[in-house]
Amino acid sequence: MAIKRKTWQLIAQQLLLIVLTFVMLYPLLWMTVSSFKDNSTIFTTAHSLVPNKLNFDSYVEGWKGFGGITFTTFFKNSFIITILSTIGSVLSSTLIAYGFARIKFSGKQIWFVCMMITMMLPYEIIMVPQYIMFNWFGWVNTYWPLILPTFFGTPFFIFLIMQFIRTIPHEIDEAAKIDGCSKFMIFSRIIMPLIVPAMMTSAIFSFYWRWDDFMGPLLYLNQPQLYPVSLGLKMFSDPDSITNWSALFAMSTVSILPVFIIFFMFQRYIVEGISTSGLKG
Template sequence: MQARRKAVIKLAGEQLLLLALTFMMLYPLLWMVAGSFKDNGTIFTTAHSLLPNRLDFSSYIEGWKGFGGVTFATFFLNSTIITLLSTFGSVASSALIAYGFARIRFRWKKVWFVCMMLTMMLPFEIIMVPQYVMFNWFGWIDTYWPLILPTLFGTPFFIFLIMQFIRTLPHEMDEAAKIDGCGKFAIFSRIIVPLIVPAMMTCAIFSFYWRWDDFMGPLLYLNKPQLYPVSLGLKMFSDPDSITNWSALFAMSTLSVVPVFVVFFLFQRYIVEGISTSGLKG
């Protein structure tokens, strides 16, 4: 009986500790959500309280109006276009490249794989200037091409993740498909792709997060407010030369994290399944 009581006390202590750590991690987000319902002049004077005196939705209405005739609906639409196209391009191209590395024999395969893995160590700041010069020479500034086109050539982290997943699949399936007359692309599209959906969904979720939150890329290549994604739209609320509308900024920031939470809660099982299975072999 005493042992059971100790186990219950230990479990309760662990749960309380986890709840305290969870609250500490979520506190900045909760503070931002609470600030979105406060008056702009009382956000920092009542910063110690997460509960506003009254629910004021005027900051959401004011923030949604945007700037210069460009509403926040435009910013959300731009972010959606960039995120969906770049995510699809990144996952599809990475899956195809991963299949090549995992299943197809070709000359200098290991050398190309090492070169691909080395690119994961390159910070974005190193390739930022050469990329900008190249895209400027193409005349693609103030377009979405610099943000979408590079994703069509694969993402090293996704290639490695999907390749490890493909290595867990038996080669006998490929041999059986070859006997039935399937070529390499048919094997990939009909046999491999349906089996690597968890890994591809994991990559899609990560890509969605990265592209939705991307700030530096749009800041470099987009100059027209009509083309701004949400990340640059939020920046427009902060004006160092005048008064920053913090309540509207927090309101639109709160709305901007809603798609991220929705995607996470709908597809979180794919994250665990895709990452855990990718490390079983190879």
């Protein structure tokens, strides 16, 4: 009886997980299916997850974009912003985390507390001062406000990588010093290879956040040829005319493909970078 009870409990748990998974994925499934429907039938057949026929015209129309600017340009802009921002964020955060974890300097605790406090600040608080500053620099309508700040570290990544570095024994640093290694050599040749999982985890999160960023490009970019995908999708919605919903859903479906590809390629680093230690026996 106990075995049967455990079996039924396991079946019930699996069914519950399947139902919850379907509920969470339903909006995504509905959007993907709707991208294959005619624009006139999307909301009349909204209850159905099976299109009457596969219509790829919405993908062709959607990719043409607006005003001669295709989604090739939008995707190129998104990749430029996302890749450069991710590289800057991960490398700078790794270097800062190494300083907090391994180097002694005056005011270390105060600077660490200040860094942690910035994690609690909503973006809306610094949005206006940042815009005024970047406008004074003449960087509005360029990618600099979206990319350059990431080269000064991201607090969450600094904290994550710093905790990872702290699991690495200090004896390794001492042995390297005896061999004549400087602090930078210890960082680049010993610490960095050991914290790759944490760096990859940070890179994955950074890619997600930058790819989905809408407010930053909306504030600083004024020319459509500079828009990333997030702003390109917004251009489909026109309150003064008929919105091409099928093309919007088609390009939305295409826009999430890079996120899925990155996740499935590097998903093992997410858990490993957060839960494991720096060294493995």
